[in-house]
Amino acid sequence: MTFSWEKMKEPGGQSRSSRLFSSVSSRIILQPIHRQFTSQFPACTSVNAIGQSAVLFFIMNGCIARKGAADMAVKNDLMARINADYSRMSKGQKWIANYIADYYDQAVFMTAAQLGRAVGVSESTAVRFAMSLGYSGYPAFRRDLEDNVKNRLMERQEIKSQNKRAGKSQILAQILESDCHQLEETLLQTDQNAFDEAVDIILSAKNVYIVGLGASAPLAMYLVSYLRLVRDDIHMITSLNTSEIFEQMIHIGSKDTLFGISFPRYSMRTLKAMEFANARSAKVISLTDRVTSPMNLYSSCNLTAQVELNEIAQSLVAPMSLINALLVAMARKRKSAVARQMETLEELVREYAFDGIDELNPSDDSLGMDYPGEVKHA
Secondary structure: OOOOOHHHEOOOOOEHHHHHOOOOOOOOOOOOHHHHHHHHOOOOOOOHHHHOOOOHHHHHHHHHHHHOOHHHHHHHOHHHHHHHHHHHOOHHHHHHHHHHHHHHHHHOOOOHHHHHHHHOOOHHHHHHHHHHOOOOOHHHHHHHHHHHHHHHHHHHHHHHHHHHHOOHHHHHHHHHHHHHHHHHHHHHHOOHHHHHHHHHHHHHOOOEEEEEOHHHHHHHHHHHHHHOOOOOOEEEEOOOOHHHHHHHOOOOOOOOEEEEEOOOOOOHHHHHHHHHHHHOOOEEEEEEOOOOOHHHOOOOEEEEOOOEEOOOOEEOHHHHHHHHHHHHHHHHHOHHHHHHHHHHHHHHHHHHOOOOOOOOOOOOHHHOOOOOOOOOOO
């Protein structure tokens, strides 16, 4: 199967998602979970790296309390319905879902026949799409889509108004409020079965390949760094050169797993790596912003996390927290192995750590270095 961007592009050739989002990573560290982790791993007092950022299950409590009925609101949201049913949709229905996600402000004015022509499917497919989401027919679906578009426009206008009123002292509160909202949405929309499946796939794989390029590279590096405390045979795909990516993956097979991370603007190189892994019968896990993302084309296990653009950067707080949740879930399944790894690391640090000037002076015999086969004289 070869992926085509035709369904994702605007007439000018640029994806709407790509136009809306830039690619600068950000990170938030949430400390309280450290105590929770160290209570689970008493021998690993220095492993705050895995537990330092709050796992979704813990950090959400304060945020969700402020929204009250957020869970019900998301369940009633049209896009949430599409996300929940996307994996069960037919090929034509998925095309409609993708189109609505990218062009909802145009789809709201279309009849079933017009939507079908725009996407390249029949009118009856558009009607079945609406009914598969629980609507009595296409008119009811269209009315709900209209309400959804109105709500989005009102939210955007409110954000713009708040930004205009905000002074320097309010910027911090606004950004943290926005990040907390992304975490709420991620928690409410996360498929727990997919999360559990991802944990099991990673732990049972012979080799785990992780690819995240561009703005997603810090997320991939973070996952690789701490996943190595949980299991062996972790490989990070680092090159931006397509041929080198395949060189690093050349031995991937049916017993292996590829974990691909990409957010708008989506990385074609990451997508090609996932396509290659899928062709080699490896299990593919994706971490992206929505179920209709092109990054889910070749994945059998899809994880989604909310991202949002501010004036300069795309916040990756929610993906980072989801990765932390994966790390903690895996570490809890391998408590003794993680404890041994941490003890070994601490022993290595004590034995080999050097905090002095990092420069060897050949004329200085005080270093006391031993060489194989050397006979020492008194």
